[in-house]
Amino acid sequence: MTASTESSLLLKASGISKHFGGLAALMDVSLTIHHKEIYGLIGPNGAGKTTLFNLLTGLYSADSGTITFDGINLSGKQPHEVTQTGIARTFQNIRLFANMTALENVMVGRSVRTHAGVFGAILLNQKTRDEERAIRHRAKELLIYTGIGHHSQMLAKNMSYGDQRRLEIARALATDPKLLALDEPAAGMNATETAALRKLLESIRLSGVTILLIEHDVKLVMGLCDRIAVLDYGKKIAEGIPTEVRRDPAVIGAYLGGAIA
Amino acid sequence: MSDLLTHWRKFKREPYAVWLGFALIGFALVLLPFATDAAMGRSWVRILDHTLLYIMLALGLNIVVGFAGLLDLGYVAFFAVGAYLYALLASPQFDLHLPFWTLLPLGALVACMFGVLLGAPTLRLRGDYLAIVTLGFGEIIRIFLNNLNAPVNITNGPQGLNMIDPIMIGDFSFSRTQQVLGITFSSVHNYYYLFLALTLLIIFISIRLENSRIGRAWVAVREDEVAAQAMGINTRNVKLLAFAMGASFGGVSGGLFAGFQGFVSPESFHLTESIMVLCMVVLGGMGHIPGVILGAVLLSILPEALRYIGPLEEALFGRVIVDPADLRLLILGLAMVLIMLLRPAGLWPSPVQRREFAHHDES
Numbered sequence: 001m002t003a004s005t006e007s008s009l010l011l012k013a014s015g016i017s018k019h020f021g022g023l024a025a026l027m028d029v030s031l032t033i034h035h036k037e038i039y040g041l042i043g044p045n046g047a048g049k050t051t052l053f054n055l056l057t058g059l060y061s062a063d064s065g066t067i068t069f070d071g072i073n074l075s076g077k078q079p080h081e082v083t084q085t086g087i088a089r090t091f092q093n094i095r096l097f098a099n100m101t102a103l104e105n106v107m108v109g110r111s112v113r114t115h116a117g118v119f120g121a122i123l124l125n126q127k128t129r130d131e132e133r134a135i136r137h138r139a140k141e142l143l144i145y146t147g148i149g150h151h152s153q154m155l156a157k158n159m160s161y162g163d164q165r166r167l168e169i170a171r172a173l174a175t176d177p178k179l180l181a182l183d184e185p186a187a188g189m190n191a192t193e194t195a196a197l198r199k200l201l202e203s204i205r206l207s208g209v210t211i212l213l214i215e216h217d218v219k220l221v222m223g224l225c226d227r228i229a230v231l232d233y234g235k236k237i238a239e240g241i242p243t244e245v246r247r248d249p250a251v252i253g254a255y256l257g258g259a260i261a
Numbered sequence: 262m263s264d265l266l267t268h269w270r271k272f273k274r275e276p277y278a279v280w281l282g283f284a285l286i287g288f289a290l291v292l293l294p295f296a297t298d299a300a301m302g303r304s305w306v307r308i309l310d311h312t313l314l315y316i317m318l319a320l321g322l323n324i325v326v327g328f329a330g331l332l333d334l335g336y337v338a339f340f341a342v343g344a345y346l347y348a349l350l351a352s353p354q355f356d357l358h359l360p361f362w363t364l365l366p367l368g369a370l371v372a373c374m375f376g377v378l379l380g381a382p383t384l385r386l387r388g389d390y391l392a393i394v395t396l397g398f399g400e401i402i403r404i405f406l407n408n409l410n411a412p413v414n415i416t417n418g419p420q421g422l423n424m425i426d427p428i429m430i431g432d433f434s435f436s437r438t439q440q441v442l443g444i445t446f447s448s449v450h451n452y453y454y455l456f457l458a459l460t461l462l463i464i465f466i467s468i469r470l471e472n473s474r475i476g477r478a479w480v481a482v483r484e485d486e487v488a489a490q491a492m493g494i495n496t497r498n499v500k501l502l503a504f505a506m507g508a509s510f511g512g513v514s515g516g517l518f519a520g521f522q523g524f525v526s527p528e529s530f531h532l533t534e535s536i537m538v539l540c541m542v543v544l545g546g547m548g549h550i551p552g553v554i555l556g557a558v559l560l561s562i563l564p565e566a567l568r569y570i571g572p573l574e575e576a577l578f579g580r581v582i583v584d585p586a587d588l589r590l591l592i593l594g595l596a597m598v599l600i601m602l603l604r605p606a607g608l609w610p611s612p613v614q615r616r617e618f619a620h621h622d623e624s
Contacts, residue, residue: 057491083493091491097484100477108481112493114474118502121473122466128473135474175493 008035010179010210011056011087016065018051025051026234028065033179038201038211040225040242042218044254047231049214050092053183056212057089058082070178083112088177090168092184092214098157102148102167105156106139109174139174146170146200162193169200173209180204181212186220198224222246230254294453305565306449310521312561313456314514319541319557320467320550321510326539327548328476329503330483332392334535335379335399339508341530342375343368343515345406345416348525351426354417361428365516372512373505375402380504384497387486399535407527421526428455428520436523452521459517463510467550470506479503480548544600546607555609563596564589 011033018026026048033039041049054060056067058079067074072085088109097105114135120128143149146166151159156167165185172180185201186194198220205211215221221228222242230238230245232254238245245251272278297305322336346368350359359367379398383391410418427436435451446454470476478499481489490496519525537560545556570592571585600608 059487059491078495079487079490080493080495083491089491091488095485095488095491097481097488099484100480104477104480108477108489108494109492111474111478111481116474118470118475118506121475122469124469132473171492 009033010035010070011212012068013052013056014066016052016055016067017063018048018055018060019063024234026055026062026231029231029234029236030065031229031236031239033210033212036205036208036210037226038205038213038224040221040228041212041214041231042216042221042228043231046233048234049231050183051234052231053089053181053212053214056082057087057181080112083175083177086176086178087181088172088175088179089181090165090172090183090185092187094161094164094168096156096164096167096171099155101153101155102143102159102163102170103136103139103152105167106142106170106174107135109142109171110135110138112175139170142170142173143167145203146173147196162189162197165189165197166200169204173204177209179210179212183214184216185213186215186217194220290457294450298450303447303449306447306453308562308565310449310452310456312558313453313460314518314521315538315541315561316460316554316557317456317463317510317514317517318538319545319553320463321507321514322538323507323542323548323550323553324467324470324479324510325503325507326542327553328471328479328483329500330479331383331500331503332388332395333379333504333507334392334396334532334539335402336395336507336511336538337530337532337534338379338399338402339372339375339511340515340518340534341402341406341527342372342508343512344519344525344529345422345515346371346512347516347519348422348425349415351520352422353424354422358426361430361520364520365513368512368516369509370512372508372515375512376504376506376508377501379508380501384500396532396535399530399532403527403530406530416527419527421524421528423524425519425523425525427523428452428517435520452517456517456521459513463513464550464554471550475499475502483548540597544597544607546610549607549609549611552607552609552611556607559608560593564593567592 009032011031013032014030016026016029017024029048029052031039041052043049051060055062056074058074058077058081061076069082069085069087074082074085077085097108100108114131116128116131120131140149140152143152146169148159148163148166148170151163156164159167169180169182169185182201186197189197194217201211201213201224213221213225225242227240228238228242228245229236230248230251232250237250237254238248240248294306294309297309318336318340321339322333325331325333325336347364349355350357350364350367351361352358379395383394386394406416407419409416410420416422427434429435433439435455436448438448439446439451478489478494481492481494482496482499482503486496489499518529541556541560542553543556544560545554546552567589568585570588571581574581574583574585604610
């Protein structure tokens, strides 16, 4: 897993810095993610994980540094353009379309891979009809795949917390991503839900999608990830396979603390 | 009782029942002007015509406010653009007399462009800020119309434009009494059928858009713009499209208004009109097409119905105690407050909630 060649490189971020006023949220952070791996990003609260996430997905633009994804330079790209190139994300504080049904939420995710415009919508020609049917079909598939198929007609806001997390993943998968970026997907989940989530993520990886995971649940990260990067105060203090990282004294000092040592 | 309800629910699902329902509604809509004429007089047929224009406006604003969640307080500007475009190109003002079939799409197109003109600078704004800018836009358009009579006289200023050509399709003039199949159609009847046809077209377009990729993108932007972006939606284009589509309905309605009235002046395009259309959308049920239509019907009929309060007062108290004109606004305001308190989602909100309950019944 660690012996990755250059050709399997999916995402390369080099020398990323980001300041918010006087606060240096990220300083010269570099990381590489390879095809089909599960890459974990951990660190204490305020370490800059979500900032890095937002930079990768185009929500913020970096002060310096470059991000290359699948051979495409992402700098200056709008969030929707980043999604177009194949990065899909979920949010730390769930951001579903609350007043849409689960099915509709996932159908919105298909928007980026479909084309029907105003005239197609009004005339509802055969092409649009076929596209619409395909969107609905794919959305249903994804709901079933993520284990919430029976809730397809439920409003997103009325779903249980764990199901909302799943729905966010289904919606992100609907954009046909190469890289699925998950911001604390297990936050607030109980042990059973976390175990189910882990199964789901492993199955997603098997389907050929690379996963970038921010997570606080150390057990989940250590068990699931192929490689891990640790951020602390905006700097990357360690990177490697879980067994190495958990023994790294800098990491123990900064984050894992007495729990591991 | 519950038996009856289940039977009714079952009946509602039958395809023939749906068609029967449509046929009955269609039949009622065709007969409506004659029934109204017979029962309440010709002035009420004119009110029906105005109601149809308001339905078009409300459906246009519904795209912007209801679907895309962009609070627009200057919507009447697009109505004004449509009306003045028609008036300028079909009146003695410039001695232009373009035919109706070019004026109608042209009105929609020009209003569309004004929609983009308003949308482009406001893309980053939401909520109250957007409301203030759109309010300003609406006023700017009205003030322009009011003042574009010097140095070159374009709009004829506060006097407005009159002698606007009536709507004609071929040799059929809508403003003349016509005999078709031995039935006499007066002007207001002719216009009723024309407006009805266009209203149905606009309803059709609204429904098609709502259930499309575009409609879902609008709602996604309304629900959470950041998430919509992250899902690959180009929020800039989606918002501009909402402004443009909404404006085009306003433009069509404005053109019809000009042809129907034969006279336009800036007076008709006050902020109060924007507020009124917004009230129709909110009162009926934002984002729900049947609700918005209901809101438009109620709020265009109610003020007219309240005129009868004057005679009512006279009958009850022997004299008019409160001027009906004042009372109308009072009652209208009171009705709005009550409805918003008792049914905050509108009189006829979107049935997603109901769909959800139905889903639970099945499982």
